[in-house]
Amino acid sequence: ILPNSAEARDVAYHFHGYTNARAHEENGPVIMETGKGVRVFDNNGKSYIEAMAGLWSVAVGFDEDRLADAAYQQMCKLPFYHNFSHKSHGPVVDLAEKLISMAPVPMSKVFFTNSGSEANDTIIKLVWYRSNAMGKPEKKKIISRLRGYHGVTALSASLTGLPNNHRSFDLPFEGIKHTTCPHYWKDGQDGETEEEFATRCAKDLDAMIQAEGPDTVAAFIAEPIMGAGGVVVPPTTYWEKIQAVLAEYDILLIADEVICGFGRTGKMFGSETYDIKPDIMTMSKQITSSYIPFSAFMINERVYEPVADESNKIGVLGHGYTGGAHPVGAAVALENIKIIEERNLVQNAAETGAYMQEQLGALLDHPLVGEVRGQALIAAVEVVPPTGREAEFNPGVLGGRLNALMAENGVISRNMMDALAFCPPLIITRDEVDEVVDILGRSLNQLDTEL
Numbered sequence: 510i511l512p513n514s515a516e517a518r519d520v521a522y523h524f525h526g527y528t529n530a531r532a533h534e535e536n537g538p539v540i541m542e543t544g545k546g547v548r549v550f551d552n553n554g555k556s557y558i559e560a561m562a563g564l565w566s567v568a569v570g571f572d573e574d575r576l577a578d579a580a581y582q583q584m585c586k587l588p589f590y591h592n593f594s595h596k597s598h599g600p601v602v603d604l605a606e607k608l609i610s611m612a613p614v615p616m617s618k619v620f621f622t623n624s625g626s627e628a629n630d631t632i633i634k635l636v637w638y639r640s641n642a643m644g645k646p647e648k649k650k651i652i653s654r655l656r657g658y659h660g661v662t663a664l665s666a667s668l669t670g671l672p673n674n675h676r677s678f679d680l681p682f683e684g685i686k687h688t689t690c691p692h693y694w695k696d697g698q699d700g701e702t703e704e705e706f707a708t709r710c711a712k713d714l715d716a717m718i719q720a721e722g723p724d725t726v727a728a729f730i731a732e733p734i735m736g737a738g739g740v741v742v743p744p745t746t747y748w749e750k751i752q753a754v755l756a757e758y759d760i761l762l763i764a765d766e767v768i769c770g771f772g773r774t775g776k777m778f779g780s781e782t783y784d785i786k787p788d789i790m791t792m793s794k795q796i797t798s799s800y801i802p803f804s805a806f807m808i809n810e811r812v813y814e815p816v817a818d819e820s821n822k823i824g825v826l827g828h829g830y831t832g833g834a835h836p837v838g839a840a841v842a843l844e845n846i847k848i849i850e851e852r853n854l855v856q857n858a859a860e861t862g863a864y865m866q867e868q869l870g871a872l873l874d875h876p877l878v879g880e881v882r883g884q885a886l887i888a889a890v891e892v893v894p895p896t897g898r899e900a901e902f903n904p905g906v907l908g909g910r911l912n913a914l915m916a917e918n919g920v921i922s923r924n925m926m927d928a929l930a931f932c933p934p935l936i937i938t939r940d941e942v943d944e945v946v947d948i949l950g951r952s953l954n955q956l957d958t959e960l
């Protein structure tokens with residue numbers, strides 16, 4: 510690391526999350542400088558295909574001038590206003606109307622926040638508020654899933670079902686429970702079919718509700734496809750079975766669409782892909798292609814009505830963010846959604862996504878690949894040790910090395926406990942998919958040689 514370089518100053522002044530600080534001091538950062546299409550370029554001019562769309566989030570590519578222009582125009586017109594009490598402004602009104610019109614199931618209202626974590630945090634507070642408003646103060650527990658990811662604020666980190674986000678923070682909060690992760694390849698038992706596994710997942714949820722007391726459970730939150738937990742694609746009948754259990758006990762369903770929303774799974778929302786009928790939907794990331802922090806959630810009448818009816822009695826919903834409903838974020842979101850629609854990017858996700866799944870699937874023959882899974886433009890390739898050498902490798906080691914080789918070879922992927930994730934911008938072409946898959950094949954061979 511050269512003295513006074515951006516790398517040196519990053520090490521000196523910038524405290525990163527999700528990294529080992531001492532390792533960061535030694536290795537230094539990768540400093541990204543520019544973006545074009547599906548590619549980003551670092552400060553040494555090295556080009557990478559961003560096969561993770563940043564953080565599962567840049568739908569329209571890394572150089573969309575229309576989004577920059579939408580932000581600029583809104584900044585010139587009204588750079589900031591809030592939505593506390595009765596204040597509002599054009600961009601959020603237009604966006605709220607647009608989102609309601611796009612919802613896969615009837616929705617009533619949209620609430621605006623700044624990040625996926627904040628949106629989920631707010632949802633849980635709203636669910637608690639609703640239970641109080643309904644005179645059911647005991648109905649407050651929330652069930653999420655092991656390996657689900659819902660954010661990092663104290664409350665949304667509690668919803669998250671990954672040890673890394675609980676350990677050392679004394680989380681999860683009481684009243685937040687985690688049920689079975691629907692990953693058949695990893696958690697299916699010997700002789701159990703995928704269908705039987707889905708039934709077991711639903712039974713586990715039922716048993717948890719029974720054990721906690723059905724009158725104490727307010728909501729269940731889940732991603733249609735689990736993202737950061739390893740791109741877990743649920744068994745075909747999983748969602749049908751889960752929804753039947755929730756309906757039996759009058760438990761709200763929250764679909765966390767932060768990754769799946771806006772085309773990722775080949776339909777506008779993951780809920781459409783899996784026939785999920787949520788009461789609440791969380792949206793972020795691809796809503797603005799992450800050009801600007803922004804998030805929102807929609808609620809249906811079942812959620813809204815008790816809250817609206819009773820708010821005069823128990824007091825107003827004491828919740829809102831200065832930057833929530835930001836006019837610049839809303840203007841960028843509107844333009845971004847317009848681009849997704851005009852350029853048929855959801856259809857591209859379905860078609861080029863099917864091609865990507867097929868091409869990645871061909872790698873299943875490789876001795877270091879255990880499973881390839883995914884839907885449209887989200888996928889994971891599970892790296893496994895050579896047969897008979899399982900005991901030699903700690904979880905995450907092989908995936909970590911493969912991920913590093915990918916970056917050296919010019920593709921940014923992401924390793925999650927040996928599941929290498931792919932979630933490219935929705936604009937990706939077949940040729941670019943071929944490049945990613947070629948480099949993955951080459952990197953797997955390099956890893957094989959190293960072992």
Ligand code: PLP
Nearest residue numbers: 624625626658659660765767768
């Ligand atoms: N929900 C899901 C499904 C996510 O993948 C993420 C982030 O990766 C979040 C919530 C949290 O979003 P943020 O990082 O914007 O707080």
